[in-house]
Amino acid sequence: MKVGIINVTGYAGADLARILANHPEVEISSVTGRSGAGRSLGSVFPHLTGLGLEITRELEGSLDFVFSALPHAASAEALAPIIESGIKCVDISADFRLRSKDVYAKWYEVDHPNPEMLGDSVYGLPELHRQDIAKTGITANPGCYPTASILGLAPALQTGIIEHSVIVDAKSGVSGAGRGLSIKTHFSEVNESVTAYGLDGHRHHPEISQELDALAASNVELTFVPHLIPMTRGILATSYSRLTSDFVASNDHLHTTVRDIYQQYYKDEAFTKVVDSPPATKQTLGNNDCLVFPTVNKENGMLTVISCIDNLVKGAAGQAIQNMNLMSGFSESSGLEQLAVYP
Amino acid sequence: MKVGIINVTGYAGADLARILANHPEVEISSVTGRSGAGRSLGSVFPHLTGLGLEITRELEGSLDFVFSALPHAASAEALAPIIESGIKCVDISADFRLRSKDVYAKWYEVDHPNPEMLGDSVYGLPELHRQDIAKTGITANPGCYPTASILGLAPALQTGIIEHSVIVDAKSGVSGAGRGLSIKTHFSEVNESVTAYGLDGHRHHPEISQELDALAASNVELTFVPHLIPMTRGILATSYSRLTSDFVASNDHLHTTVRDIYQQYYKDEAFTKVVDSPPATKQTLGNNDCLVFPTVNKENGMLTVISCIDNLVKGAAGQAIQNMNLMSGFSESSGLEQLAVYP
Amino acid sequence: MKVGIINVTGYAGADLARILANHPEVEISSVTGRSGAGRSLGSVFPHLTGLGLEITRELEGSLDFVFSALPHAASAEALAPIIESGIKCVDISADFRLRSKDVYAKWYEVDHPNPEMLGDSVYGLPELHRQDIAKTGITANPGCYPTASILGLAPALQTGIIEHSVIVDAKSGVSGAGRGLSIKTHFSEVNESVTAYGLDGHRHHPEISQELDALAASNVELTFVPHLIPMTRGILATSYSRLTSDFVASNDHLHTTVRDIYQQYYKDEAFTKVVDSPPATKQTLGNNDCLVFPTVNKENGMLTVISCIDNLVKGAAGQAIQNMNLMSGFSESSGLEQLAVYP
Amino acid sequence: MKVGIINVTGYAGADLARILANHPEVEISSVTGRSGAGRSLGSVFPHLTGLGLEITRELEGSLDFVFSALPHAASAEALAPIIESGIKCVDISADFRLRSKDVYAKWYEVDHPNPEMLGDSVYGLPELHRQDIAKTGITANPGCYPTASILGLAPALQTGIIEHSVIVDAKSGVSGAGRGLSIKTHFSEVNESVTAYGLDGHRHHPEISQELDALAASNVELTFVPHLIPMTRGILATSYSRLTSDFVASNDHLHTTVRDIYQQYYKDEAFTKVVDSPPATKQTLGNNDCLVFPTVNKENGMLTVISCIDNLVKGAAGQAIQNMNLMSGFSESSGLEQLAVYP
Secondary structure (H helix, E strand, O other): OEEEEEOOOOHHHHHHHHHHOOOOOOEEEEEEOOOOOOOEHHHHOHHHHHHOOEEEOOOOOOOOEEEEOOOOOHHHHHHHHHHHOOOEEEEOOOOOOOOOHHHHHHHHOOOOOOHHHOOOOEEOOHHHHHHHHHHOOEEEOOOHHHHHHHHHHHHHHHOOOEOOEEEEEEEEOHHHHOOOOOHHHEHHHHOOOOEEOOOOOOOOHHHHHHHHHHHHOOOOEEEEEEEEOOOOOOEEEEEEEEEOHHHHHOOOOHHHHHHHHHHHHOOOOOOEEEOOOOOEHHHHOOOOOEEEEEEEEOOOOEEEEEEEEOOOHHHHHHHHHHHHHHHHOOOOOOOOOOOOOOO | OEEEEEOOOOHHHHHHHHHHOOOOOOEEEEEEOOOOOOOEHHHHOHHHHHHOOEEEOOOOOOOOEEEEOOOOOHHHHHHHHHHHOOOEEEEOOOOOOOOOHHHHHHHHOOOOOOHHHOOOOEEOOHHHHHHHHHHOOEEEOOOHHHHHHHHHHHHHHHOOOEOOEEEEEEEEOHHHHOOOOOHHHEHHHHOOOOEEOOOOOOOHHHHHHHHHHHHHOOOOEEEEEEEEOOOOOOEEEEEEEEEOHHHHHOOOOHHHHHHHHHHHHOOOOOOEEEOOOOOEHHHHOOOOOEEEEEEEEOOOOEEEEEEEEOOOOOOOHHHHHHHHHHHHOOOOOOOOOOOOOOO | OEEEEEOOOOHHHHHHHHHHOOOOOOEEEEEEOOOOOOOEHHHHOHHHHHHOOEEEOOOOOOOOEEEEOOOOOHHHHHHHHHHHOOOEEEEOOOOOOOOOHHHHHHHHOOOOOOHHHOOOOEEOOHHHHHHHHHHOOEEEOOOHHHHHHHHHHHHHHHOOOEOOEEEEEEEEOHHHHOOOOOHHHEHHHHOOOOEEOOOOOOOHHHHHHHHHHHHHOOOOEEEEEEEEOOOOOOEEEEEEEEEOHHHHHOOOOHHHHHHHHHHHHOOOOOOEEEOOOOOEHHHHOOOOOEEEEEEEEOOOOEEEEEEEEOOOOOOOHHHHHHHHHHHHOOOOOOOOOOOOOOO | OEEEEEOOOOHHHHHHHHHHOOOOOOEEEEEEOOOOOOOEHHHHOHHHHHHOOEEEOOOOOOOOEEEEOOOOOHHHHHHHHHHHOOOEEEEOOOOOOOOOHHHHHHHHOOOOOOHHHOOOOEEOOHHHHHHHHHHOOEEEOOOHHHHHHHHHHHHHHHOOOEOOEEEEEEEEOHHHHOOOOOHHHEHHHHOOOOEEOOOOOOOHHHHHHHHHHHHHOOOOEEEEEEEEOOOOOOEEEEEEEEEOHHHHHOOOOHHHHHHHHHHHHOOOOOOEEEOOOOOEHHHHOOOOOEEEEEEEEOOOOEEEEEEEEOOOOOOOHHHHHHHHHHHHOOOOOOOOOOOOOOO
8 A cells, every 4th residue: 555644754754654664554655744855764864764765845646545744734734635535544633633623723723724624534543433433534643642641531431430520640751742943842951850831721632621521421621731751752641530429339349340441441452451550651662552550549539540652653653553554454453563662 | 067967878868968068057077878887978979079078887976966868767766866865856767757656657667666756856848837847856857749749739728729639740850769779760761761650659648648637727638649750850749629619709810819829828938939930840950949830720720730849959958958957046048059950 | 483582581681572572483482581480571571561471480392492681601501401402592691702711701700601612603793794693503692882893893994994903982871781770770870971981891892802803804902981871772882993004095085985895895784784974873772773884084094983773672682683583594684674763 | 249141041151140149259240141131031041030130132230250151253242342341251152262263263164253362362271271361351261072171181191191192082961062952952852862973073173182282282183073962961071092102111000100190180179180980970960070080901001081071060151160260369169169969
């Protein structure tokens, strides 16, 4: 299958190329870049030299599948003609994630360029929407924070065992901020430091809310605070919620019961795994796993869930390829078998 | 004033020596070490070579003031005869922090060696107990997590503006785990990774609870989850609570009012400062500040407070010296004027 | 092919398991550990949980190939009966690297347990000894420093363009020191610091010398100074030597000519690549490449070569698998196609 | 003494403010910034909030001493009128370091704006030029790499015990590249990686050469290769040279004799110290020390010297203050007594 990558010159785009290079069903046949057009891919990312690709301004040749790793707004504009031509796509930007164009406009401060397409796209979290993804032509790849946050809370919300107020305290490596230069990602400022940000509202908030609300079939109050961690890859989300009094009253072994619910929920998943001890982000470095660890304080019924991913893999390129596999009828884990690079 | 340091060979002990070296009222005249007795201090910590000190097994010479940086239980045992001889002390261990010997025994899994002394000691958080510290002979220096956590929540709890259920999600640099070897502090395991720990209960939990309960004059439900961050120094605590409905109903400008309450609360403090933007731990590296940033979500009345310190300074050695200053009639900030080493 | 790994519980052993998990010709059928016998591999290394392996005290079952990742001396003892039984092996320890048992005894301060086997083993640097590796039953996998150092200097020494005195200033990530605990690999000591070590002589010195001498067919004076860098993976060797006056006199374009010599030397190599700009270790993270960048100061004829690898892959597990491929008649790069995880 | 800082908004400027804040003889009375004029210093650098300073476009008020932390060319232009008005200055840029305007023009690719002033300035390495610094009105503060490199080699060159060909392999933290944004200092690119740069010639090369030549009273062949290390502060220089055959022939205990020469050379220095074991950059974090460790390979007479500093302190702001102390008749270590923040 011939695949194109729009904007390969960001970190998500580069990780698409890295992973697809070993995908048995895929040939990367065209890559574009906002910067770097006319240069070889290896001159921008030396680790991709072996792919022998040139960066062009526009996609070239006949393609069977397209990924876009452009920023929001630019991504929908670039994908619109491709979608209309019938080529299946995964969009890594935020453009097709939100069901409401008004919510989109509020958070992204721009009118959606193609609001009529919102109805056709599917939110690309396979654990929740696998069947719809398999049928759609345009999948909206989830954000990195939403992937970790939603997967940590989905079993509890969908089974109705927690109250509808949750706090997600998320910790992200710096690559989540992309390859664009900023004093906030300048090495000397970030290294040996941790800080919270987005306290006035982060753009991943409405996306998390949309999915949590759907899981709960009700409005879920969400407090979401992201933090920047001095590491390159990885997101760890610590989610706090309260078990319902009904659930507490009707279960003697809260912790075990909750773990069973989580294990049952993810028992058939290839990548999302309920683990036995608090996971470290390093256990997912470079691979597509999401590790989930729920734990209950039996004295007060608080549920704390730790969930972690590699933000560029399960949080971006890996999940995009997982979605491509579903949309293309390949094995869902095709090309994604690589284990984490630990330590 | 002649000062002794018991167990100078840990990180808290070494930072005591570093800071005291430039204290205008202090001469470090004796230092001991569990390891290293008989060696020069400079052979263990080359940056302290200039002090010209030898590590002995026991304190030597006539002393006016003693710090203990021993682990719990050992510390109380070592300090007991010193206290009895009338020499003032600051204990950096947990031995004199908890008012209840039963709570101590439960969390530290050992009977307190000198329970009769618990009544004489003062919990050494100057922002809360300044006057008592000035009068006591034995100050229990707070833990690093409690210092950041309590200072972040004290204004809200003492003024009664939040409900009595709080979540503290804390992020610590690795030096908080001390100088003892462990796979959990092995570079290759910790670097480029973040993880939660202590989910079954961390020993700083009862200490935080004790102070929060006293501030609220009521029982405060506490969920406390510490995380290990790949950096050496620094703790950042993100505290979540809910403003009371009375407070929300009676205030039009929640965020501003809460900030005013916080600024008023700390207006005379030399080290605890309410800041204008989310602080980074690096802004406190090597100095005794605690930076506090409260923010309110006006839609749902959630109060999120970010507070951060250098875990070895305000979280250990610096605060111990601040306590010594109070106990000795020196200026409270004497020897602690050094600014953060940024970046 | 059924493969066993002796001492899977160190970093080299774990990386063998990680890479072999996706090797098309290999089934990992038995793994041992000095620690951890009786436990599941996933309980020691959670990222290897999916392999479903148990750690045993001794290798079990019928095996076609064995890797040993034991420390020196222990490794030869463990491998001796396996070698005698005719099973092919790669030894990641130093036991079969040195041709001389006296040199071994001097540097490793122990008599070689099986000196009679030294003659049968081949030094497993495929770029130099490919044909011999393909024929041997026991390959000595090179050390991480020697791999980077020798590959950086081999073209110059073998073609005779430099004088026989070289300096190798090497910089290594901390995982090269292994998983054993030491104050030297304690996070808080290593992080945010760089230091030289081994100034009295590092055990990789005789190994580098042995190969450099062979390449030059003469004695090469070697100064080798390793440094510890605050990162987990990666070695970068900066090698300094002087072009011979004959070579300088007979070439107008020194830099270009030297680059041509290097490119010619490695033109058929799958993993060792002459690159166009100074490489960063991150460009090899998790993969088997060795990147080489030679540059000449035309004013004084000094040749500086930068060479870098992932110390656990091309410097250990990856090269061991490359050797296994050669010894087993597989494609040399089988199982090793994974690109670097960048950034 | 009233002091002004030109361009306080870079890292060197900020560290000047940090250290001067506690200098007993100094009041910081005016600070300028290329960016940030009109803002408070605390809004750019929160750790400097307590200084209560406003950033202005030009220096204001009557001043007794001025530091410039501007880039080259801009610095000389800004300082020229100040020098002419008779105010003493330390220039942290490269503008007054090189004796030759032609060498300056070649390496900095710009004509020197005030070549007539080159004769009046003194190269501000107190260990070499203390008396001249005390008498000058304009001191050129050395670069960070030159400080570490020259102090490592000075005793050997000045006493004539080594041949006149040296290699300096230097490793620097990222703050040495300043606060300006660049993909080369973008966290995700630099973290977990090490690389060489400046292989075509680094601007600190002529500066090192100028001083080494003067020490040797002869031309010294210099190979200088800087490397970027994933840490914020610190430079470690590893210098390689060869003892003269005369020296080798006439000394039985080479290592001890060389150490004695080094210790004698620096015996009266407050900041440059010959240490007993290979130093780590962390031992100088935040303070003004230069630690030097010479070692000799007795088999071949190679001298390897490790020298390290905090690049922003002894490599910039601290040394500038040391120079100010000398120029102003203060104690040379005034304001610089702070010990390293370790770990």
